[in-house]
Amino acid sequence: xxxxxxxxxxxxLKHFPPFDTLSAEELFAISKEVVVLHFEKEQYIFxxxxxxxxxxxxxxDGAIGIYNDKTLVDQCDEGDVFxxxxxxxxxxxxxxxxxxxxxxxxxxxxxxxxKIIINNTEASQFLIASFATNTRNPYSEEDKGTLFAYETxxxxxxxxxxxxxxxxxxxxxxxxxxxxxxxxxxxxxxxxKVGSIVITNNKQPVGIITDKDLRYKIATGLYNIIDEVxxxxxxxxxxxxxxxxxxEAQIAMLKHEIxxxxxxxxxxxxxxxxxxxxxxxxIVIHGNNPSVLxxxxxxxxxxxxxxxxxxxxxxxxxxxxxxxxxISFVTNIISxxxxxxxxxxxxxxxxxxxxxxxxxxxWLALGSQGRKEQLLLTDQDNALVYEDAEHNAEVKAYFLKxxxxxxxxxxxxxxxxxxxxxxxSNPKWCLSVSEWKKQFQDWIIHPDxxxxxxxxxxxxFDNVYGNHQLVDDMSESIFDAIDHYEIFxxxxxxxxxxxxxxxxFFRNFLxxxxxxxxxxxxxxxxxxxxxxxxxxxxxxxxNIKNITNTIxxxxxxxxxxxxxxxxxxxxxxxxxxxxxxxxxxxxxxxDSGRFIDLNHLSKADRLKLKSCFKPxxxxxxxxxxxFNLSQFM
Amino acid sequence: xxxxxxxxxYPVFYRTYLNSxxxxxxxxxxxxxxxxxxxxxxxxxxxDKILSIGTVGIINFKIHISxxxxxxxxxxxxxxxxxxxxxxxxxxxxxxxxxxxxxxxxLNYIGNAILVAHHAAFDIAMINAALKRMNLPKLxxxxxxxxxxxxxxxxxxxxKHYSLDELSKIFNITMHDRHTASGDAYxxxxxxxxxxxxxxxxxxxxxNDLFANKRIGLL
Numbered sequence: 001x002x003x004x005x006x007x008x009x010x011x012x013l014k015h016f017p018p019f020d021t022l023s024a025e026e027l028f029a030i031s032k033e034v035v036v037l038h039f040e041k042e043q044y045i046f047x048x049x050x051x052x053x054x055x056x057x058x059x060x061d062g063a064i065g066i067y068n069d070k071t072l073v074d075q076c077d078e079g080d081v082f083x084x085x086x087x088x089x090x091x092x093x094x095x096x097x098x099x100x101x102x103x104x105x106x107x108x109x110x111x112x113x114x115k116i117i118i119n120n121t122e123a124s125q126f127l128i129a130s131f132a133t134n135t136r137n138p139y140s141e142e143d144k145g146t147l148f149a150y151e152t153x154x155x156x157x158x159x160x161x162x163x164x165x166x167x168x169x170x171x172x173x174x175x176x177x178x179x180x181x182x183x184x185x186x187x188x189x190x191x192x193k194v195g196s197i198v199i200t201n202n203k204q205p206v207g208i209i210t211d212k213d214l215r216y217k218i219a220t221g222l223y224n225i226i227d228e229v230x231x232x233x234x235x236x237x238x239x240x241x242x243x244x245x246x247x248e249a250q251i252a253m254l255k256h257e258i259x260x261x262x263x264x265x266x267x268x269x270x271x272x273x274x275x276x277x278x279x280x281x282x283i284v285i286h287g288n289n290p291s292v293l294x295x296x297x298x299x300x301x302x303x304x305x306x307x308x309x310x311x312x313x314x315x316x317x318x319x320x321x322x323x324x325x326x327i328s329f330v331t332n333i334i335s336x337x338x339x340x341x342x343x344x345x346x347x348x349x350x351x352x353x354x355x356x357x358x359x360x361x362x363w364l365a366l367g368s369q370g371r372k373e374q375l376l377l378t379d380q381d382n383a384l385v386y387e388d389a390e391h392n393a394e395v396k397a398y399f400l401k402x403x404x405x406x407x408x409x410x411x412x413x414x415x416x417x418x419x420x421x422x423x424x425s426n427p428k429w430c431l432s433v434s435e436w437k438k439q440f441q442d443w444i445i446h447p448d449x450x451x452x453x454x455x456x457x458x459x460x461f462d463n464v465y466g467n468h469q470l471v472d473d474m475s476e477s478i479f480d481a482i483d484h485y486e487i488f489x490x491x492x493x494x495x496x497x498x499x500x501x502x503x504x505f506f507r508n509f510l511x512x513x514x515x516x517x518x519x520x521x522x523x524x525x526x527x528x529x530x531x532x533x534x535x536x537x538x539x540x541x542x543n544i545k546n547i548t549n550t551i552x553x554x555x556x557x558x559x560x561x562x563x564x565x566x567x568x569x570x571x572x573x574x575x576x577x578x579x580x581x582x583x584x585x586x587x588x589x590x591d592s593g594r595f596i597d598l599n600h601l602s603k604a605d606r607l608k609l610k611s612c613f614k615p616x617x618x619x620x621x622x623x624x625x626x627f628n629l630s631q632f633m
Numbered sequence: 634x635x636x637x638x639x640x641x642x643y644p645v646f647y648r649t650y651l652n653s654x655x656x657x658x659x660x661x662x663x664x665x666x667x668x669x670x671x672x673x674x675x676x677x678x679x680x681d682k683i684l685s686i687g688t689v690g691i692i693n694f695k696i697h698i699s700x701x702x703x704x705x706x707x708x709x710x711x712x713x714x715x716x717x718x719x720x721x722x723x724x725x726x727x728x729x730x731x732x733x734x735x736x737x738x739x740l741n742y743i744g745n746a747i748l749v750a751h752h753a754a755f756d757i758a759m760i761n762a763a764l765k766r767m768n769l770p771k772l773x774x775x776x777x778x779x780x781x782x783x784x785x786x787x788x789x790x791x792x793k794h795y796s797l798d799e800l801s802k803i804f805n806i807t808m809h810d811r812h813t814a815s816g817d818a819y820x821x822x823x824x825x826x827x828x829x830x831x832x833x834x835x836x837x838x839x840x841n842d843l844f845a846n847k848r849i850g851l852l
Contacts, residue, residue: 005816107695
């Protein structure tokens, strides 16, 4: 018999998890049995201590608030499921559910629930996860396991992905003592056909010799083969615990520019050596990988070639995102690739210069690249600093020319020119150390909105290339200036509050109301930047230098302020989710991912986004109190 | 005994229907309401015929989707004009039954429920006309007209004729399957539940207050 009403209920439910995972027959069986409930505003669906209604609920129209006593803990709107906890626990209700506005709610009997759980793994995984996170902030530290339970449930295949597999390392490392003669060590290596030997003391690794050392230090005649290995070994060694993942190993090798990692019992140099992991071991695990790309970058001789490699990196990124590789791994790898490309470009550009370099300089990546949070190709933001010299005009002319060459090549690779010209080739951003110091002082002493914006971009610099001392001097001067004009931080904090989270828009995200991106949600301005800005001002107020990455900043803050650990950790999780969402969007639409069309988001993704707004609100409240901003407003 | 004899001329299903009225429930929370709607070949009670009937049950102001009835009738009468509204063709893919069978099933289904319809008088007259063709008496069920009911919360003296579309808009009801019997029955059910919720806000509501000429709105 035809059942038009049930078909209509099915048409609604099929858009929302967990129903979207059910077959049409299963869903029709449920739809046929739905009980439709109507609630006036302020009316309770259930109250704390009530005995169990034999059903769970799905919001059809309107909005239901879940309250712990009087405190709102969750807001459910169209398609949201609630009332599961009690049903699964077979317990009384621990929370109140009250209509925030007039609502229509579908009730689905527990009998059908059991049928879903038994018959459909995916649906049950969603229900279990949402049951586990129902009443808590799913992104807080203590609930971490439960939130990512959902991730692992629905993406359980990701353990097949090599990046997060434990790397398999050679379990019987070849070792020798520090007083062994180089020749004897080389003989042992040859006999065992290995490219490295670890020098141990009391089974603990103290140094390492690789084929490369023999090539550079022995064959060149720098050392004699009867010298002791101690004289040529690299020390200390980089150590990791045995559960190191492939991705971690790759990152470590890229970071330290080494090809071998020592695996010790507890991951420190002070424990027993149990294995050695070489770059070769990793290449064997999978062919197309970041370390291969880095190698290709190092051998590239044209910007066009680097562009091709960056395309490959983009492909890699898209694989990582679709495989749900943790976002912090992904950012590390992509940042390392971007950095390598920039370095290579600088090398190529210097080689092209006809003049000799007048003095030392450093190249700074600014903004998201400086924070190592750049996943998609965006505009370039960079600057150049050079050592103070006598003939400033000539020196400046040289570095402007160099910067121009670098900017052009970056553009060829795919990092488009910055429309605001925040680039090293702009005479304003190609300055000597003392000019930069003066510049920073001016910004800090006379802050206006534009200068604060510049600070936001410049204070996240990363020294990609060149003389570190210059960059340290610059950092130093920033903190000096801030020390003298502490009010600057208040201005900066106030600026960080200019975009409040769209928290009140729990049903409709705050979207842009005019212009090209009308009705789209600006995830960068409204969600990512507030977290980035808050982290920056907080870390500056703590006098912490050289941490520019937002996650690292919050991590550091969590260590410094145990009383706010929870808040900072929720910010980290929210930031990861936002970055992931933005990257996903950008890959999908082949753009910067900044503007999200909410109609094209799945319900689950919308819920995830929504839950990121709470930490933003909390961190902004912290700024408000800490920097006395209520008097400022 | 006398009563029983009097009814013995009727077919079994109709006797069962009549019997269901012996035990009535009178309280608002336990009584069964059935929201229903008919699609017809036109608006003439004497000449036009029922093409489909759709219903949904309501107990304690909860709409039970498991308690629905939907049927399509075989009719010789055909009106090209109304096809535009309800979209029911004379021959189509939907399984259809004879009118006598449809009415028998419908009575079996409703039993002693209180019927709820928008402009109930028309739908009830259409069913009664079909019953008459079967030589059976009129429906015994009490009926509530959502059009009238609405006026209880606004102005009882309001003579305006509110269409289902207008009220759906006022009560913020998404209209699906408008002009299908089931679709309209479901909209009517939602409308009924929403109007009653408004009435309940005003005072203690009893079942009798829902029927026509009671002016609870202004008491």
